[in-house]
Amino acid sequence: AIRMTQSPSSFSASTGDRVTLTCRTSHDIGTYLAWYQQKPGEAPKLLIYAASTLQSGVPSRFSGSGSGTDFTLTISSLQSDDFATYYCQQYYSHPPGTFGLGTKVDIK
Amino acid sequence: DVQLLESGGGLVQPGGSLRLSCAASGFPFDKYAMNWVRQAPGKGLEWVSAISGSGGSTYHAESVKGRFTISRDNSKSTLYLQMSSLSPEDTAVYFCGKHLQVTAASGSDCWGQGTLVTVSS
Numbered sequence: 001a002i003r004m005t006q007s008p009s010s011f012s013a014s015t016g017d018r019v020t021l022t023c024r025t026s027h028d029i030g031t032y033l034a035w036y037q038q039k040p041g042e043a044p045k046l047l048i049y050a051a052s053t054l055q056s057g058v059p060s061r062f063s064g065s066g067s068g069t070d071f072t073l074t075i076s077s078l079q080s081d082d083f084a085t086y087y088c089q090q091y092y093s094h095p096p097g098t099f100g101l102g103t104k105v106d107i108k
Numbered sequence: 109d110v111q112l113l114e115s116g117g118g119l120v121q122p123g124g125s126l127r128l129s130c131a132a133s134g135f136p137f138d139k140y141a142m143n144w145v146r147q148a149p150g151k152g153l154e155w156v157s158a159i160s161g162s163g164g165s166t167y168h169a170e171s172v173k174g175r176f177t178i179s180r181d182n183s184k185s186t187l188y189l190q191m192s193s194l195s196p197e198d199t200a201v202y203f204c205g206k207h208l209q210v211t212a213a214s215g216s217d218c219w220g221q222g223t224l225v226t227v228s229s
Contacts, residue, residue, distance in 0.1 A: 001170070034215030036153075043203050043219035044145075044153060055217060087153050089215065095167045096212045097143060097155030 002027050002093055006086075006100035012108035019075040021103045023088035028068045032092035035064055035073045038102075039084045047086075048073065083107055110134040110218045112204050117223030124194050124227070130187040130204030130220055137185040138162065141207035143216060144178060144189045146200035146225075156202070157189060161210035172198075194227045201225075 003026035013019050023033065031051035036044040046055045048064035051071055061076040075082055088100045116128040130142070143158040157178035158167045166178050177190045187204050201224050205216035 032213065036215075038153070043222060044205075044216075045219075046215050046217045049208060049215035049217075055215075085152075089153075089155070091213050091215065095155070095158075095169055097145070097158055097167070097169075099145075099153045099155055102152045 001095070002029065002090055002098055004088060004090060004098055004100035006088060006103050008103060009101065010104040010106065012106050013078050014108045015078055015080055017078045019078050019082075019105065021073040021086055021105075023066075023071040023073070023100050025069045025071075025090055027093065029090045029092035031067045032090055033064075033066070033071050034089045034091065035062075036087045036089065037082075037084045038087065044087065078105070110206065112206060112218060112220035114202065114204050114220040114223040117202065117225045119226045119228065120194055121229050122195055122227055125190070125192040126194065126225060128189040128191070128202055128204075128223060128225070130189075132185045132187065132206070135206070137180075138182040139210055141210055141212045141214070142178075142180060142187045143205045143207065143212065144187075144202055145205055145216075145219075146198075146202045147222075148197075148200040151200075154200070158207070158212035159187070160212060165212070167212060191225070194225075196227050199225060199227050 005024045035048040038044045085104045144156040201222040206218040208214040
């Protein structure tokens with residue numbers, strides 16, 4: 001099974017900061033990767049799929065990049081609504097759908 | 109609008125069984141793969157199961173293989189998760205999700221509100 005490593009597990013940031021989150025996979029998954037945002041008590045929200053494609057309706061301050069085993073999610077200017085936990089998910093190999101452990105972004 | 113509504117959660121004793129349902133509306137159900145994802149209290153997301161649009165391909169996480177079965181009734185636009193031999197480790201909120209395409213090789217763009225399963229004596 002593919003292992004997913006997200007870093008950091010949590011960190012504090014301020015509104016307006018540029019934020020970069022990292023996801024690393026144990027095997028080459030091409031661009032079969034999605035990023036989700038989740039707030040407490042809510043379902044996850046798809047931000048990015050195919051590693052870099054912005055989901056419809058998601059603000060353009062979110063962007064994704066990477067392929068193979070190393071991926072990043074960047075928030076160009078952190079807004080108050082962005083404080084949440086972010087998960088990456090691979091859907092390349094069976095079983096499809098493995099999530100990383102998440103990165104929690106909170107207010108500095 | 110796309111809507112997913114889970115039901116069937118509740119309190120069950122260890123070793124018991126439960127069937128979750130997810131009623132879908134607002135999109136051609138048989139054209140999209142579906143999945144179940146769970147989240148234990150205070151923990152991260154854990155992918156559980158997925159099924160292709162036709163229902164011909166199913167996938168389960170190792171942690172539930174042999175105990176959980178995902179299925180769908182395209183005539184009723186409903187997804188199911190049959191859970192048996194439940195243990196306290198299965199306690200979680202269970203979300204159903206809609207994939208972006210007919211196969212499970214894609215992200216999930218819509219989720220239900222979740223249904224809580226509590227396994228306890």
